[in-house]
Amino acid sequence: MPEGPSIVLLREAAQQFKGRTLRQVSGNSRVHLGPLVGRRVKAVRSWGKHFLLEFSQVTLRIHLLMFGSYRINEGKDAVPRVSLQFSKGELNFYACSVKLIELPLEDVYDWRADVMDDAWDAGLARRKLKTTLDMLVCDALLDQSVFSGVGNIIKNEVLFRVAVHPASRVGDLPPRLLTRLIQQAREYSFDFLRWKRANELKKHWQVHTRRTCPHCGGPVSKQYLGITHRRSFFCPNCQTLYGSGDEVAPAAMSSSRRRPRAKTRR
Template identity: 50%
Template sequence: MPEGPTIVLMKEDLRKFVGEKVISAVGNARIDRDELVGKTLKEIRLYGKQTYLIFDEVSVRIHLLMFGSYEIDEQTKPDKSLKLGLTFKKGKMLFYTCSVKLVDDAFLKTVDWEADVMSDDWSPKKAKEKLKSQPKMMVCDALMDQEIFSGVGNIIKNEVMFRIGVHPESPVGNLPTKKLNDLIEEARNYSFDFLKWKRIDQLKKHWQVYHQKKCPKCGEEIIRKDTGKGKRSSFYCEKDQKLY
């Protein structure tokens, strides 16, 4: 599943269409595509892994899910995979194997934009309040909670826990104040590092524990285990990541 930084890169690719009118809309998403024709793309907003194409009176929410993708201008994938294709004067945006929904302005007002770890609106204070309200939640689950850390995925989760030296199964309420602050800070810091490395196609080169065999600090074996309520894969070093 694409994580927040990858969606930021997608937004940058789509930005050229802002201010343009939709000439045609195609695809097999179960929406009223005609409602988009003639509408002007006013803005593109992100909420973690979700992309909002904001038009007059209506907006489109795109979620790439596990295997979604997009293309600009040229369609190279089959029509059966095309969920939504919008044609503008400057070209096309095409979304495949993803979730597409129409939402109204009232819905947009319910989105907690301050939960997006890569947004200028990001609120570490609010994230801390949410974490403190769920002291029994494991750190691995907390980082993947899109209501707290919107945009964080499994790569970021694992690398952040290694950076701060915390075992994934540690309950949030057991973390010392400094570690809790580190968790919040590094969720954002690593997301921007992810973006930087992704731009130059060097993300995997910088993985410390994710799908690695040996700890880069002590040389011990990296443990792989499905952890938390979500049973997502965690990669960690038992020596360098403390279980609180």
């Protein structure tokens, strides 16, 4: 699933369509997009994993889901979900979710939740997390109402950076560590963007899809944890488990050289 930084790159590349008039729309989307024809793009925006083309009185929202893709000024050998033909150039989306938003975007989105937006509010994220103390940190980082734009890669890499086991509970993290977790959600997202621009993202992964921990040399565990049940890659030696660790499967415990250290709040 494309994460926030990848959608920022799409937004930047699609800025060429700002001010252009949509001449034709096609594709296999069930959403009727005919009313957009003849309208001019007022703004090209994004919120987390949502790509937004703002027209007068309506916005086209594209979510690339797990396997979505796009092409600018070219197509590929597949029927697009949405094909937008402009007065100059075209924008094609595949295997995505399509929605029309008729409300003002400021009434729909809280830009303070987008980790890559200038309006990002770390204090707001902290206050939201304080209402979900029993949530696992692997789920909290994927909560788009708190960390809009954070996906599974960012989640795994941030937890490794702050040395926190993904099955730790939010309420069991020491306050300073919670602060660092929030900070790294934004900082790593911008590192992700920089590496993606340089076409070197994967070489910077520390634990995501890796087999060996770059710090201790031990095996990296892969488990499907939390209510999101997304893949969590982590080092049981280097990432501390705060709380009971009830969500950790026995296989995750036995696959490492030693059990994760469990900590409880005092």
